[in-house]
Amino acid sequence: MLFIFALCFCNHIPAQNHPRLILTVEGVKKIRAGLGKTPLYDEALEKAKAEVDAEIKTGIQVPVPKDLAGGYTHERHKRNFLILPKAGVLYQVLQDEQYAVYIRDVLMAYARMYPTLGLHPTQRSYATGKVFWQCLNDANWLVYVSQAYDCIYEWLKPEEREILEKQLFRPFADFISVENPRFFNRIHNQSTWGNAAVGMIGLVMEDKELVHRAFYGLEHDNIGADEKDNDGGLIKLPGQDRAGFLAQLDHSFAPDGYYTEGPYYQRYAMYPFILFAKAISHNLPELEIFEYRGQLLKKAVYALLQQTNEQGEFFPFNDAQKGMSYHSRELVAAVDIAYDLCGNDPALLSIARKQGRVLIDGSGFAVASALQAGKAIPFRKKSIELKDGADGSKGGIGILRAATDAGSLCLVMKYADQGMSHGYFDRLSFSLYDERDEVAQDYGAARWVNIDQKDGGGYLPENKTFAKQSIAHNTVVVDEKSQFNGHFEAANAHHSEPYFFLGGRGDVQAASAKEFNAYPGAELHRTMIVLKVEAFELPVVVVVFRVSSEEPHQYDLPYYFQGHLLTAGFEYETELEKLQPLGTGYGYQHLWKEATGKASGPGFSLQWFGRSRFYTLACRAGEADELIFARTGANDPDFNLRRDPAVIIRKKNSTDALFFS
Amino acid sequence: MLFIFALCFCNHIPAQNHPRLILTVEGVKKIRAGLGKTPLYDEALEKAKAEVDAEIKTGIQVPVPKDLAGGYTHERHKRNFLILPKAGVLYQVLQDEQYAVYIRDVLMAYARMYPTLGLHPTQRSYATGKVFWQCLNDANWLVYVSQAYDCIYEWLKPEEREILEKQLFRPFADFISVENPRFFNRIHNQSTWGNAAVGMIGLVMEDKELVHRAFYGLEHDNIGADEKDNDGGLIKLPGQDRAGFLAQLDHSFAPDGYYTEGPYYQRYAMYPFILFAKAISHNLPELEIFEYRGQLLKKAVYALLQQTNEQGEFFPFNDAQKGMSYHSRELVAAVDIAYDLCGNDPALLSIARKQGRVLIDGSGFAVASALQAGKAIPFRKKSIELKDGADGSKGGIGILRAATDAGSLCLVMKYADQGMSHGYFDRLSFSLYDERDEVAQDYGAARWVNIDQKDGGGYLPENKTFAKQSIAHNTVVVDEKSQFNGHFEAANAHHSEPYFFLGGRGDVQAASAKEFNAYPGAELHRTMIVLKVEAFELPVVVVVFRVSSEEPHQYDLPYYFQGHLLTAGFEYETELEKLQPLGTGYGYQHLWKEATGKASGPGFSLQWFGRSRFYTLACRAGEADELIFARTGANDPDFNLRRDPAVIIRKKNSTDALFFS
Helix, strand or coil: CCCCCCCCHHHHCCCCCCCCCCCCHHHHHHHHHHCCCCHHHHHHHHHHHHHHHHHHHHCCCCCCCCCCCCCHHHHHHHHHHHHHHHHHHHHHHHCCHHHHHHHHHHHHHHHHHHHHCCCCCCCCCCCCCCCCCCHHHHHHHHHHHHHHHHHHCCCCCHHHHHHHHHHHHHHHHHHHCCCCHHHHCCCCHHHHHHHHHHHHHHHHHCCHHHHHHHHHCCCCCCCCCCCECCCCCECCCCCCCCCCHHHHHHHHECCCCCECCCHHHHHHHHHHHHHHHHHHHHHCHHHCHHHHHHHHHHHHHHHHHHCECCCCEECCCCCCCCCCECCCHHHHHHHHHHHHHCCCCHHHHHHHHHHCCCCCCHHHHHHHHHHHCCCCCCCCCCCEEEECCCCCCCCEEEEEEEEECCEEEEEEEEECCCCHHHCCCCCCCEEEEECCCEEECCCCCCECCCCCCCHHHCECHHHHHHHCCHHHCCCCEECCECHHHHCHHHHHCCCCEEEEEECCCCCEEEEEEEECCCCCCEEEEEEEEEECCCCCCCCEEEEEEEEEECCCEEEEEEECECCEEEEECCCEEECCCCEEECCCCCCHHHEEEEEEEECCCCEEEEEEEECCEEEEEEEECCCCCEEEEEEECCCCCCCCCCCCEEEEEEEEEECCEEEEC | CCCCCCCCHHHHCCCCCCCCCCCCHHHHHHHHHHCCCCHHHHHHHHHHHHHHHHHHHHCCCCCCCCCCCCCHHHHHHHHHHHHHHHHHHHHHHHCCHHHHHHHHHHHHHHHHHHHHCCCCCCCCCCCCCCCCCCHHHHHHHHHHHHHHHHHHCCCCCHHHHHHHHHHHHHHHHHHHCCCCHHHHCCCCHHHHHHHHHHHHHHHHHCCHHHHHHHHHCCCCCCCCCCCECCCCCECCCCCCCCCCHHHHHHHHECCCCCECCCHHHHHHHHHHHHHHHHHHHHHCHHHCHHHHHHHHHHHHHHHHHHCECCCCEECCCCCCCCCCECCCHHHHHHHHHHHHHCCCCHHHHHHHHHHCCCCCCHHHHHHHHHHHCCCCCCCCCCCEEEECCCCCCCCEEEEEEEEECCEEEEEEEEECCCCHHHCCCCCCCEEEEECCCEEECCCCCCECCCCCCCHHHCECHHHHHHHCCHHHCCCCEECCECHHHHCHHHHHCCCCEEEEEECCCCCEEEEEEEECCCCCCEEEEEEEEEECCCCCCCCEEEEEEEEEECCCEEEEEEECECCEEEEECCCEEECCCCEEECCCCCCHHHEEEEEEEECCCCEEEEEEEECCEEEEEEEECCCCCEEEEEEECCCCCCCCCCCCEEEEEEEEEECCEEEEC
């Protein structure tokens, strides 16, 4: 899959050869010709202008780095890197020199400071940065700032360029690559930022060596096979022989565009993937980067859009903050660029319209023009199986969608690979949505992104002790222990096995998968069927979960229903005066046991109420089945967890067991 | 305030004298002339037609009464009474006889059944009905159905009218009045329905006696002074010497339109008040009913609209289901009729536009026409004090509103009279909203309206044991007992005292009130100030709550903050392995004690996060102050309560105490 090419862009440099990274000389001409006639673009430019003008008024602030995320110096440097490329576009499109002056002055301030910096004083990361607490954020900075530099490249005096490149850009690029091989040579969303940063500044500076480094990684990195990052993930994939941007494309994505870390991190990585690709397409068009691996980047954008609920929010697989959606700036970039450079699919325009904003580059302009011309058609979300693994052989996820006049339903079942260091022990779990909200939720990450008061938005201890554990998900837990005993290495060595998938638009759809390795000696097999039945206004979900084992075990199957319990079709006893945790480890210590009951007949049903709709869970049950109402929040000293309800079906001392609901 | 008039409408009956109740002959002509030109009205009529046509297709169902609310016969009879007046309007406006036939046939089915009915078999109400489980619903039926009868009155043969009036309407009206004096002669929202029902059918039938009864109540009722209804409310007000519709107007409302039971029940009572008034204005125009008590009914509509948050939801005072808003059908009627018959205030049009629908009568048509003509202007919600009590001398509520560019804030403080049987022991409590949602909530009622599984939507046991109790509200609780020891009679004898109120549009607004009787020997004084300060993006609330007593007591002040706790500026110890209730009675038994701490300095602050905004509560505290994090849900065997957080500031063994935040 590796392709070799000569870095030959220096051979055909036109007379005016900047901007050439994200903007192009031709593109700017087009935009200027359309100004005032393309409302969505004009609005975006107006907004960018207001923001940049306000910053210019505030004055330049380039403080000595000190704080973690959420703190002043962090937020200030972040603000700088977000503002500078906008100022660059404003300079090019409005041809107003004050923006060029502003960029130059900010960059010069960085050029004065950078040589004086040692490592960031926080020293909390496996790859500490200089401007920020981790190399990742330094790479963010360079991805954005290289765009600004490109915009004023020709306006600068040669001696100014020399200062900037010698004191700032080249050492900056070397720092996040050569000096941080564990960061740069990894297959990981963070390293993609590193690769893109080095490549993008390399393209602006016409520095072949940097571009080569970005594409192929460092030749020598001396990383040990067992080295890990802060989250416990391996630095080097087993068998990984290459690094750099192309290796990211080869290793992180499945052939149909699924990203092994899940959609939350795919969104985050999408920005450098698509921006760098766009820059490559401008400078090395003969590489046809958007054709790479059968149009992989385009497929990745579509895969991301498919992995959203009706509100556009991503399924919260693995470490994922809930609520992140295709309205994020990364997806605005991805959708605009995919429209512009991957075939002008008019269905993407309807997503852009929902986003309500466009990039201020040529791609954003192309989208705004097409929308203005009325070219949008609906984007059809469908039932689809997305395979995991570089060759699509490592399990996957199944998305089933069905709609009636009364509403729609979207079910997603997970039987993918571990998802690297951000992966959860949640195989064969599922989430269920209707057109309004979650019906059966996945907890998502125990993390409060951008909230300084909660450890600067980092992962909280309960992420490991609860959110990662199997009992936090809608899947069977054996003997109150998490899958793979909660060990990353064991989990990382295996994936679930797809059994069958039936999508399409028919009245019967299904996803089915098996897991052989999560619990030694036990085989898990879940089949989820979505049916349209005339007797019901909304589609119905049928779940069959079979567990087979030679030894007797206890099996727990939780349903994290979202809403307020109305009735349970069984007798239960509520804890009135004393709540205690449900267990002592593997996440059970974080669940309060609110009530327990026994299934009395051949089955039971449960009704709850959420967002003005009633939901019923009907289950077949054995006489010995225990039913537990639980709620998150036990052993939570700092109130880090939400207080959400679940019902757990418990089968004790069973060899083979069947959960049917 | 009583006014005497002769019931003289028989003297000037025009040639064609029906419809005359809600529709008029003239009004119908106007509507017919405007059909197809008034989109909002056309839409409403179209919708009504679709509904009625579907019912006609389903066929007539008049089952023998059997079920409670939520059950089949209840819901079926309710559906009948909602459909019939719509069919009546369709007959008049579209002049399509099938609607008249349908109404006649349904009414005849009722006329055949009614004489055979004894009391409803449920026998659960202090005033059991015949068609429904309580007289209230029977009265609902008659208020609606009298409108349908009016529409086909002239179309019916005289002998058909005779059957209907002798077998159905007259006995029906007698049953809910003469045979149920405890229901009919009460000052209460339910009895207003009874009065209006009898009066409206009386106007249609031109039955002077019924109209007189509706206006003045029954002369003799033999109700004992201590008789109570199902909710423990007194049937007869102390000193109440009159009953009927005019007495309701005199006793239930304060001069500025505040309704003593609170906005939730005012909304419910508004429909019969305003509909019957409209019918009176058509038939007895010389009474000038809309001028009664200084345009009381108009003021009542405006008072209701002022008692809403930005989403139009009523403040959940007393027994109140949250989420009820001016989008309800009662308020659509109230706004349309107030616009049409109380001076055509264009500000009401903007509310009607938000409601997005209009009545299909002449008032709805007037509103739709005016909206179509572009007459709407914004409705300004303001800071306002609404006094309680028939003469405005029994306390009141203070509403403070302030807005900045970043958002708005609405605070409501309650220092009113008890609010009759639906009243809560929550004096000097408050709720706080921003433009998005609740910031500091009032729990509202423990009730799931329209949810069969939760006791048919009735009040749940936890309404009495928690929601009514003082600790469920943002007010001081002395010695872990509710105000007035939770005794209705004692509470009903006293009201809080307004101290001062400063509204207006300035940067400083305030409400201040005292309570002398809730706790013998203790005086409570709360002042709430809303400030616009340049240093803050949003307005700031300052609370000063002073408690004075000669004997030492324990004082608890809860804040039911809405959102997720981020940080507390004090050390606290969380209950990790065991939750227990905070107390044993007065609602404390329903709160889990999640954590406790001590104020360490001169004050502390608390931050929480809700709906993408951060909120801070900063309090002055004494060294001995205890701080408790609590959550509702203890001793809740049927999961009837929500799980909501609170922080309680506790001052032990204090005589005078000051809470400042």
